[in-house]
Amino acid sequence: MNEETVGKSDFDSPWKEALEYYFPQFLELLLPEIHREIDWQRPHEFLDKELQQVVRDSDAGRRHADKLVKVFTLDGSETWVLIHVEVQGRTDHHFNARMYRYYYRLQDKYPRQRIASVAILTDEADHQAIGYHEQQLWQTRLTFSFPVVELQRVGQERHLLENSANPFAVIVLAQLEAHRTKGNDKDRLVTKFGLMKRLYQRGFKRAEVLELLRLIDWMLALPPALEEQLEAQMARFEEEVQMSYVTSFERIAEKRGVQQGNVSGRAQMLLKLLTLKFGELPTGIESKVRHAGLEQLDLWAERVLTANTLNGIFD
Numbered sequence: 001m002n003e004e005t006v007g008k009s010d011f012d013s014p015w016k017e018a019l020e021y022y023f024p025q026f027l028e029l030l031l032p033e034i035h036r037e038i039d040w041q042r043p044h045e046f047l048d049k050e051l052q053q054v055v056r057d058s059d060a061g062r063r064h065a066d067k068l069v070k071v072f073t074l075d076g077s078e079t080w081v082l083i084h085v086e087v088q089g090r091t092d093h094h095f096n097a098r099m100y101r102y103y104y105r106l107q108d109k110y111p112r113q114r115i116a117s118v119a120i121l122t123d124e125a126d127h128q129a130i131g132y133h134e135q136q137l138w139q140t141r142l143t144f145s146f147p148v149v150e151l152q153r154v155g156q157e158r159h160l161l162e163n164s165a166n167p168f169a170v171i172v173l174a175q176l177e178a179h180r181t182k183g184n185d186k187d188r189l190v191t192k193f194g195l196m197k198r199l200y201q202r203g204f205k206r207a208e209v210l211e212l213l214r215l216i217d218w219m220l221a222l223p224p225a226l227e228e229q230l231e232a233q234m235a236r237f238e239e240e241v242q243m244s245y246v247t248s249f250e251r252i253a254e255k256r257g258v259q260q261g262n263v264s265g266r267a268q269m270l271l272k273l274l275t276l277k278f279g280e281l282p283t284g285i286e287s288k289v290r291h292a293g294l295e296q297l298d299l300w301a302e303r304v305l306t307a308n309t310l311n312g313i314f315d
Helices: 012-021 023-030 048-055 095-109 151-162 168-178 185-201 206-219 224-241 246-280 283-290 292-306
Strands: 063-072 078-086 113-122 130-137 140-145 148-150
Touching: 012 023, 012 063, 012 078, 012 168, 012 206, 023 168, 048 063, 048 095, 078 095, 078 185, 095 113, 095 130, 095 140, 095 224, 148 151, 151 168, 185 206, 185 224, 185 292, 246 283, 246 292
Parallel strands: 078 113, 113 148
Antiparallel strands: 063 078, 130 140
16 A cells, blocks of 8 residues: 555654654754754744744645744744755755745744744755755845755664664654655565564653654554554564553554544545535546545635635645
């Protein structure tokens, strides 16, 4: 089963949750120079409403996770950090311009705020041209640059990730393996089991183990038969290590089923709304809806209210 299956390898949603749960650890692992300048004694805040106002009309159908976070630097200044995680292995020639567009929209709407943008790229494409945007006409020139973290480069020192006490290293490993094992479910089963076993060797607290188990399960989705095989392997492993964490994997699997059911139900409802408004739907539209994630389905459902054509919803 491939990435297009409903609920399978839904990369953008787990990244959003991982960033919310492990934001300080994310910066410490991937952007340590930024992490060192933030006053972690003061709470950080996710500005979802503010971000939604500037990215609402962003490229439909693209798979990426965006987070806007309010932090305070050591000098006491309030700063907003815009994090963009590109989770789909597809070249986007407008990436730099899109990063600039998000930045200037935020700066225009909130002119008194200090804003920093960062990009996380997960795929194996050539990213040499990423991180710099320039516009020029006659003697007028505008340049915009931002730091870029390439997970594939980070993964070149895999032993550092595997031995790291930072829980976000597990998220990075899961993402790298999700790309590597795409289309090879048996290899993914072996990888997923290995990552899950390693959680107990790193000495993470129980709450972190359960959260990381859930995120790994989400990012490295498998067909039902192999998920059952994995659950049996985890149960045997629990007996060997005499730990109770793994018992909760059954509840994680149960929650996974609920999430997939939610996606399926939401897709069915959207198809019904589209049919009522536009009549019989093209086969391509039905397939597109049934293979979308929850966030994309919600976006399309909002557009149904105002769109006059199918193109107005899916373009």
